[in-house]
Amino acid sequence: MTTPMMQQYHAAKAQHPGMLLLFRMGDFYETFGEDAEIAARVLGLTLTSRDKSMPMAGFPHPALENHLRKLLAAGLRVSICDQVEDPAQAKGLVRREVTRVVTPGTITEDEMLDPRRPNHLLAIVPSRQTVGVAWVELSTGFFFAADFPKSHAADEISRLHAAEALLAQSEFDRLDETLSRRLPRTLASRPDWTFDPETTKAALHSHFQVATMTGYGFHDDQACVIAAGALLIYLQETLKASLKHLRQLRPYRAETVLLLDETTRRSLELTRTLRDGQRDGSLLAVMDRTVTAMGARMLHDAILAPLTDRATIEARLDAVDECVREHTLRSELRELLEQVPDLQRLTSRVSTGRATPRDLTAVGRALRLLPRVKAKITSRKSPLLNELESQIELCPDLRELLDRALADEPPMNPRDGGVIRPGFHRGLDELRDLARNGKDWIARYQAAEITRTNIPSLKVGFNQVFGYYIEITNTHSTKVPPEYIRKQTLKNCERYITPELKEYEEKVLSAEEKSQALEVELFTEIRDAVAGQTARLLNTAEVLATIDFLTGLAELAATRNYVRPQLHDEPILELRDARHPVLDQTLPPGTFVPNDAILGPDVGHFWLITGPNMSGKSTFIRQVALLTLMAHLGSFVPAKAARVGITDRIFTRVGASDELSRGQSTFMVEMTEAANILNNASPRSLVILDEIGRGTSTYDGVSLAWAITEYLHDQIQCRALFATHYHELSQLADSLPRLRNYHVQVRELDHEVIFLHQIGPGSAAKSYGIHVAKLAGVPEMVLQRAGSILGTLETRHQLPTTPRPPVEPRPVPIDMPQPVVVSADPSATDGVTMPPERPRRRRAMPAGPSLFGGVDETGADAHNPQS
Known part of the structure; x- marks a missing residue:
């Protein structure tokens, strides 16, 4: 018979099929059945059993983030079912709910991401002539879509190097083999209804508040638009959070970039080496002089998709050229940018409601640097630098709010207190004073009672069960005042309470609880205020990334003595x-x-x-x-x-x-x-x-x-x-x-x-x-x-050293080349002959004579060093 708790487990498991479920039980996260076998193998856990039949494996809850990284690295998708009520107050079984879904393509936490490269989630919709592809970088808000010819789709998908891909269930068995090899190992099968054209169109229209996608450069019936809608539905289901930072769906124009197929990217070792697949030793590694994570990601994308529009390239070169010539400008900009946090990923966490107090202080730190960056690129010769300067949003109102509201070094968790700066909110200051004065009163009360009772070992303590109490050792039991109320007997002492002590206890504890709740409320309001500026912050973040990208190229050129092409x-x-x-x-x-x-x-x-x-x-x-x-x-x-x-x-x-x-x-x-x-x-x-x-x-x-x-x-x-x-x-x-x-x-x-x-x-x-x-x-x-x-x-097989007469250029047909004639007959046409008596030579014999009696441009036998 299934226990009520296992019924809870199976219900949570059914909500997110295909995902490994971490089920909170007290201080542990447990896995069961097949999930337990997978977790034990990936995480190195001991596999046990429940009732000698159900495999299970678990780990302490503080190890969650570390184990999540390992599970995601193994290509797994994970749902987390937490206890959502206090076990001490629960009546019967503790209520549990899936509070978080983490997949390789939906990560926003810095500790799980490579700061120097994007983390793409993509969806594909194959059609008769094309493959519709949409991809999103959730941690930065970039959202793109394009319909690629089938001949190019696999290479474009490979370029994205996605962490996770979505595909309709009905397409799994029909997927082209070449395309399938380019998809990531985390390939999620999705119900067909999530790829339904009407459903996906409705999701996009609702999210962007539009009646048609034409304004973004798409037709509503494009395959890539269906893929984009399927992505959006998946994110809404998994994140259960705001997606305001996905501000627009951008069309990707393949004709504007220099096309590089997978073979070329691999052979040239653009971002990873052939030998060990590492970044070190690649073109990206030696070119990267960026000082921000945002600029590093832009360089990564630029190397995989160089431009073909001459005017746009020249604009970049003009900006790089100016930064090369202006050493002071370059060095001062780089010094400022080194202090800029990853504003793109910070803003995305704010928008999805996942930002911590320290994330908000980092946003404020970035905003304080903006006026100085803007001043450095004002009135420059390069049109691109001037354009970037005009696009920087200083957001002075938001900067003032963050500076005034947040403590300099707040904790990670807003419930730990100390997030809001003193003086920002009068009510919070009063509650803090009451809690602080209450504790001071406790200290004074203890000193007064020691004097009054003449019990030097008397002390006032606190625990979660009894609250504040007076503890007196058995040595001084005869000196206990009659108004003390015995509360607990221990081995060597007794604990007491007094009406006066309990009255102040209620005031102190009430003030602390109210202060904590108010601080969390204020933090949420501030986070929402920052989220309301998502568009401005992401625009500015992209500008900062571009400046870092350009100055990084300039630093490379200046230090390595490169020349402008x-x-x-x-x-x-x-x-x-x-x-x-x-x-x-x-x-x-x-x-x-x-x-x-x-x-x-x-x-x-x-x-x-x-x-x-x-x-x-x-x-x-x-x-x-x-x-x-x-x-x-x-x-x-x-x-x-x-x-x-x-x-x-x-x-x-x-x-x-x-x-x-x-x-x-x-x-x-x-x-x-x-x-x-x-x-x-x-x-x-x-x-x-x-x-x-x-x-x-x-x-x-x-x-x-x-x-x-x-x-x-x-x-x-x-x-x-x-x-x-x-x-x-x-x-x-x-x-x-x-x-x-x-x-x-x-x-x-x-x-x-x-x-x-x-x-x-x-x-x-x-x-x-x-x-x-x-x-x-x-x-x-x-x-x-x-x-x-x-x-x-x-x-x-020594050949004559006299050169043969040059062959007349042959007419070239318009549609097809003439076939090569390989003949043993010396009179064969096309100037290609093979000596009939010559034995076949193994290809590994590098220094044999020319099969065609070839001569070099001086007339000497190409293989005879003495000629």
């Missing part, structure tokens, strides 16, 4: 003495070798880069991509000079690994990424390729690499850098007019190889694979045998 509408790219932004900081000073990169219609927009492993090919091409991205987010770049044509997308095909869970090999992943580039790149794109075709046989691989190079050059005509060990591809410079051969320079000295890490014209003479193997620690016997085999192969 010159933007152009033409698809060009010119980087002089450019440095890798991460390695330039992490390597010892002066050790990184700068390089130039010059691409454009007149000088060649396709660089084919050869050279040995470890020489810096991959570093160089990533460096070009990273500097292009930095220019688009409005940052100066590590170079002596930079001219950057506006880019619509950056694509990378860098390395590959098996994806066994998807049943895809290294080569399949490689080809999938290549197909994405070939199908989506445009003439304004930048394409970075680090090896193509290495996951299959040499002939297959080089043929694919050859054809892909031709397609990018002839059909897409984008800016591209291709690092490869296929030296045969260097022949393409004879037939592709805008392709240029470059190589990483190497010096051989006394049988040793020195990598110069310098990019120069022409193709590499060798791959130096055996030398790299030696550096890796391959046994000497293996190295000697490999050298012998290499010499045999080079001798057996």
Whole structure:
């Protein structure tokens, strides 16, 4: 038979299906059944049982916040059922209710959030042609929505890196696999009615007090608007609090940002490293010079979504430029901003009714700094800085209220007292005086009674059961006055009360209770007053974040000697003495070798880069991509000079690994990424390729690499850098007019190889694979045998050193490229031939002769160092 308490438990559990329920029982939070098994595993608790059948596990209630962090980190959603009445006053079973629901996407507490990155909750609504996506950052109030083409939706969802996602129950089984892989592990199944178009529209209209969403840039029937309404319904159910800080639903315009797919973001290590997934070592880590959490989050978002509108980028660059030149302005602004708390998250907690007294004092501290920040950016040359200055809301009335009302160092809990400053409220001051004087009276009363009774050990005490009492040891029992009323007998003493003592007790206790209740009431009124200014506070917080973002970029540029990039509408790219932004900081000073990169219609927009492993090919091409991205987010770049044509997308095909869970090999992943580039790149794109075709046989691989190079050059005509060990591809410079051969320079000295890490014209003479193997620690016997085999192969397949006649440029069809003809016949067309007698070579043999009899630009055999 189910006990009344377990009936309570099951009722609370049914209110929030799919959530782990923490059930308050006295001083512990308990879990039962499957929840207990999960909690025991995640939290390391001891699993016990109730009535030898029901598993249970619990922990002391003071450990709640610490355990909540662990549960959320494990991707769990948690509901908390508390005792909502005093057990001492309860008649029968203590009443319990779910007072709090905490999920990974609805956290607002600082101690559970990373202050430097957003914490997104998203909802998706797949449709025939698009995927409607809405996302909210509850701790800051940012609320966005957009309909993405199905081809881009997975990448956009991956960019958000949401903590939690919502999906209608009926869509679970129909969800596209590619899309499913991009969703967070906390994927909440929601009843279909919460995604009903009419229901979601009504929720949005009611929240924003509008008759249509047209004013926000949406149509009411858009899939993303349905997703936004579903998000709002979920937040109303879980938070049971005001959502006033969600002031508007903003349309996200994908066409205004430089698109970066998941492969590119991962390969370029924009926010996390490939090796360990950590922030340290990423572009974000080395660029971050912000001094506020708000500015750090803005930088994080800017790196993942750089701009493509030239005017907007130039406005940012103008502001950064002014801050670079005005050292005093920059340093004073940063000094002020260092003192600014996280006004965005503070305001959100105030709006949802979760703010503590210390949160309100932090808001007041931020408001006191605003006039000084505003004065620093008044009458500046940069239009953006002037615009930001005009948007700062000083809120003097609110600042005056907080300064006058709140104590300098209030407690976390308003019920602890000491929140309201003396002099703010007369009634509270009177109650405090009465309570304080009452306690003074008790002290005087005790001294007087000691004198009157001649009992030196007499003392006046207090406990929750009897209130105030007089305690007299048994030694002095004969001196007890007759008017004392015995109340309690202890081992060595007796406790008494007097009518006079009880009268003052009532006055003191009543004053303390009334004072406490009034202080909580006043705190709530002040918090509500701050919540009424949510819009102004969040506007100002966004301005402060932007100023921090800009001055952080300026600090980076000034301290690292970066240069302002010159933007152009033409698809060009010119980087002089450019440095890798991460390695330039992490390597010892002066050790990184700068390089130039010059691409454009007149000088060649396709660089084919050869050279040995470890020489810096991959570093160089990533460096070009990273500097292009930095220019688009409005940052100066590590170079002596930079001219950057506006880019619509950056694509990378860098390395590959098996994806066994998807049943895809290294080569399949490689080809999938290549197909994405070939199908989506445009003439304004930048394409970075680090090896193509290495996951299959040499002939297959080089043929694919050859054809892909031709397609990018002839059909897409984008800016591209291709690092490869296929030296045969260097022949393409004879037939592709805008392709240029470059190589990483190497010096051989006394049988040793020195990598110069310098990019120069022409193709590499060798791959130096055996030398790299030696550096890796391959046994000497293996190295000697490999050298012998290499010499045999080079001798057996020695090719003529005379250059072949250049191939005439071939006409390019408008719709499709000509196929590559791989033939054993030397008379085959298209300039691509393979010697019929040559044995197939393993792709791991880096220093063999050219399969195509290729020559470098000097006419020497590309693989014969003696020619």
